[in-house]
Amino acid sequence: MRFIHTADWHLGKLFGQRHMTEDQAYVLEELLALCKDVRPDALVIAGDVYDRAIPPPEAVELFNEILTRLAAQGIRVLFIAGNHDSAVRLGFGAQLLRASGIYLAGAVRSAEPPVILSDKHGDVYFSLIPYGDPPHVREAFALNENVSFDGALVVQIAAARAQIPSSARSVAVAHAFVIGGQTSESEHALSVGGSDHVSAEHFAAYSYTALGHLHAPQRAGAENVRYSGSLLKYSFDEAHQKKGIELVELNAAGAASHTFYPLTPRHDVRIVRGMMDEIMTDTDPLPHDDYICVELFDTDAVLAAHEKLRRIYPNLFTITRPNINVNRLSSTERSYERGKSDLHLFSDFFAEVTDEQMTETERDELIRIIDSMEQGERAE
Amino acid sequence: MRFIHTADWHLGKLFGQRHMTEDQAYVLEELLALCKDVRPDALVIAGDVYDRAIPPPEAVELFNEILTRLAAQGIRVLFIAGNHDSAVRLGFGAQLLRASGIYLAGAVRSAEPPVILSDKHGDVYFSLIPYGDPPHVREAFALNENVSFDGALVVQIAAARAQIPSSARSVAVAHAFVIGGQTSESEHALSVGGSDHVSAEHFAAYSYTALGHLHAPQRAGAENVRYSGSLLKYSFDEAHQKKGIELVELNAAGAASHTFYPLTPRHDVRIVRGMMDEIMTDTDPLPHDDYICVELFDTDAVLAAHEKLRRIYPNLFTITRPNINVNRLSSTERSYERGKSDLHLFSDFFAEVTDEQMTETERDELIRIIDSMEQGERAE
Numbered sequence: 001m002r003f004i005h006t007a008d009w010h011l012g013k014l015f016g017q018r019h020m021t022e023d024q025a026y027v028l029e030e031l032l033a034l035c036k037d038v039r040p041d042a043l044v045i046a047g048d049v050y051d052r053a054i055p056p057p058e059a060v061e062l063f064n065e066i067l068t069r070l071a072a073q074g075i076r077v078l079f080i081a082g083n084h085d086s087a088v089r090l091g092f093g094a095q096l097l098r099a100s101g102i103y104l105a106g107a108v109r110s111a112e113p114p115v116i117l118s119d120k121h122g123d124v125y126f127s128l129i130p131y132g133d134p135p136h137v138r139e140a141f142a143l144n145e146n147v148s149f150d151g152a153l154v155v156q157i158a159a160a161r162a163q164i165p166s167s168a169r170s171v172a173v174a175h176a177f178v179i180g181g182q183t184s185e186s187e188h189a190l191s192v193g194g195s196d197h198v199s200a201e202h203f204a205a206y207s208y209t210a211l212g213h214l215h216a217p218q219r220a221g222a223e224n225v226r227y228s229g230s231l232l233k234y235s236f237d238e239a240h241q242k243k244g245i246e247l248v249e250l251n252a253a254g255a256a257s258h259t260f261y262p263l264t265p266r267h268d269v270r271i272v273r274g275m276m277d278e279i280m281t282d283t284d285p286l287p288h289d290d291y292i293c294v295e296l297f298d299t300d301a302v303l304a305a306h307e308k309l310r311r312i313y314p315n316l317f318t319i320t321r322p323n324i325n326v327n328r329l330s331s332t333e334r335s336y337e338r339g340k341s342d343l344h345l346f347s348d349f350f351a352e353v354t355d356e357q358m359t360e361t362e363r364d365e366l367i368r369i370i371d372s373m374e375q376g377e378r379a380e
Numbered sequence: 381m382r383f384i385h386t387a388d389w390h391l392g393k394l395f396g397q398r399h400m401t402e403d404q405a406y407v408l409e410e411l412l413a414l415c416k417d418v419r420p421d422a423l424v425i426a427g428d429v430y431d432r433a434i435p436p437p438e439a440v441e442l443f444n445e446i447l448t449r450l451a452a453q454g455i456r457v458l459f460i461a462g463n464h465d466s467a468v469r470l471g472f473g474a475q476l477l478r479a480s481g482i483y484l485a486g487a488v489r490s491a492e493p494p495v496i497l498s499d500k501h502g503d504v505y506f507s508l509i510p511y512g513d514p515p516h517v518r519e520a521f522a523l524n525e526n527v528s529f530d531g532a533l534v535v536q537i538a539a540a541r542a543q544i545p546s547s548a549r550s551v552a553v554a555h556a557f558v559i560g561g562q563t564s565e566s567e568h569a570l571s572v573g574g575s576d577h578v579s580a581e582h583f584a585a586y587s588y589t590a591l592g593h594l595h596a597p598q599r600a601g602a603e604n605v606r607y608s609g610s611l612l613k614y615s616f617d618e619a620h621q622k623k624g625i626e627l628v629e630l631n632a633a634g635a636a637s638h639t640f641y642p643l644t645p646r647h648d649v650r651i652v653r654g655m656m657d658e659i660m661t662d663t664d665p666l667p668h669d670d671y672i673c674v675e676l677f678d679t680d681a682v683l684a685a686h687e688k689l690r691r692i693y694p695n696l697f698t699i700t701r702p703n704i705n706v707n708r709l710s711s712t713e714r715s716y717e718r719g720k721s722d723l724h725l726f727s728d729f730f731a732e733v734t735d736e737q738m739t740e741t742e743r744d745e746l747i748r749i750i751d752s753m754e755q756g757e758r759a760e
Contacts, residue, residue: 061468064472067476091441
């Protein structure tokens with residue numbers, strides 16, 4: 001059994017005020033070509049197909065086209081909702097699309113049946129474990145008590161495992177923040193304060209676990225519990241990451257091996273560092289139409305920096321000034337500067353306006369409010 | 381060949397500030413029960429599946445459930461986008477869903493293939509003709525010139541007919557304002573100034589034409605060119621209309637007969653007329669939780685009318701006062717009162733503010749602006 005593990009496509013994503021749809025279509029062409037080469041039995045997308053609950057029509061059109069072409073190639077497609085997707089909207093047609101070899105799980109359900117694919121060695125059971133906030137999991141499974149993210153995943157996995165013979169080869173597809181993973185700015189935290197972490201050990205019974213959520217390709221706790229990483233670089237702190245897919249092979253005994261295949265974007269995402277004078281002499285050998293963040297080392301004022309740098313880098317998205325003393329900025333500006341969380345931003349704002357720090361109680365209440373707002377957004 | 385013709389479900393509709401989803405689910409249960417009884421070969425929905433381009437998740441969930449259950453009953457479902465639908469969003473999965481007996485046409489395409497269903501007498505060709513604004517039709521068919529609504533439909537039908545043997549039995553499914561039809565307030569005009577009308581003659585080659593757009597069930601030009609009407613009453617000027625579906629039979633020779641089956645809503649939509657005193661004595665034998673418009677005949681002031689009437693009619697949506705001299709209202713209020721078009725409303729507003737009537741040129745420009753705004757909304 002051979003399948004491609006990919007995740008976090010974020011179709012319809014805006015990056016630097018630019019719709020990424022064309023870039024996504026470009027790199028998906030390469031993925032389709034790769035599928036023709038390696039002829040996998042299936043392609044697995046571990047959540048965040050779209051960047052938001054209501055993606056733009058172009059993103060819907062693109063995903064439809066990719067699914068249709070994969071099905072025409074005879075490749076089964078398995079996917080789940082991530083925290084960016086609308087579980088209900090992404091879940092449309094779940095039952096009906098199975099006849100075309102498309103298997104998907106949108107909203108959390110207590111009795112999500114495994115998808116069973118076969119090769120000459122027998123069956124492989126795929127557990128589709130869509131992203132669910134703890135309150136949704138509680139509701140779907142009619143639990144009596146609140147659960148943590150970790151507790152919710154334990155419940156989902158237990159229900160999935162109950163439908164799989166213990167000796168069978170099996171694959172989990174999930175969208176979660178598994179402990180130890182390395183984060184990037186373009187992921188939205190599932191919760192604030194670290195309560196969103198789940199343990200990799202829960203996946204121990206699976207031959208392989210295809211994870212989504214973190215944008216860097218990486219192992220998570222074990223060699224066979226992995227993030228494939230996102231389809232493209234979606235923030236400048238991902239500039240150093242390799243993007244691509246994992247080709248996973250399960251042998252007759254259910255041992256998994258994996259090979260990373262890089263994908264080549266239409267525009268790379270790069271940080272160009274230096275003094276204004278150096279950069280303007282333009283010795284950069286890399287494509288100048290990449291998506292660029294310029295880190296200007298100058299400490300003095302630089303006039304019309306954007307205008308000048310755009311002449312060299314037409315897709316300049318942002319300029320940072322690491323050597324400018326951030327204390328000259330207000331604390332709120334500083335927070336934005338450093339990509340702080342909503343919790344930090346509000347805490348700073350609170351301190352600035354009241355001249356006092358929030359109490360523990362106030363902070364807990366704020367966490368509750370931010371969480372419930374984010375869950376409201378996701379519920380869409 | 382026996383199929384159900386329905387249209388204008390408007391799932392996710394708000395009526396009287398109330399989401400109609402539960403009412404729609406209720407009446408669709410009756411439709412599903414009817415399907416079990418009459419066992420049609422297919423169910424045809426002639427556009428406006430949803431009430432808007434981005435329907436609420438509950439509406440998406442409901443439509444998914446209905447499609448899934450119809451497919452499980454072995455009933456083919458054919459549907460097209462209407463002017464309320466997002467052609468792209470509704471079109472998701474068009475190719476992939478065919479394997480489950482779901483055939484749909486979202487965006488206008490120049491080569492939309494007919495859907496061919498068979499019975500013991502042979503094939504029946506269904507032309508799915510989704511709603512398209514003239515500019516979309518022009519683009520899809522790469523036409524050199526602007527077309528009218530009528531001209532656009534001629535192009536769509538010609539392309540559809542070119543794929544059907546001339547002697548074959550055939551059914552057109554379209555969403556349009558066919559000349560002579562009777563309008564209701566809850567339809568959105570396709571255009572202003574009457575330019576949206578199309579001729580029924582274009583459908584002459586078809587054994588039957590299943591139309592959507594107008595909410596009253598009716599013939600349109602010919603006995604076999606029909607509107608099934610909407611699923612429910614969606615405005616008070618539809619209170620007198622019967623709502624239901626047409627069961628259409630095509631015989632071996634392609635002659636169509638049709639039978640109207642009424643559907644019973646969870647809440648009827650009614651207008652209650654009378655003096656306040658009469659109404660408050662409450663001799664109305666009909667269900668008091670219907671959706672109610674009260675036409676108060678009183679000419680004097682009536683204190684706390686809403687509050688009093690709601691005690692009797694908990695689902696009172698609106699009160700009208702036909703005997704209050706409308707000249708006491710501003711002309712803008714009067715226009716709203718009478719359900720005038722955007723064009724009329726703006727013309728009145730213009731006259732009120734400038735003390736002059738719009739010139740012909742100004743009026744033409746306004747029509748152009750309203751049309752392009754409405755097309756922009758539809759393009760979503």
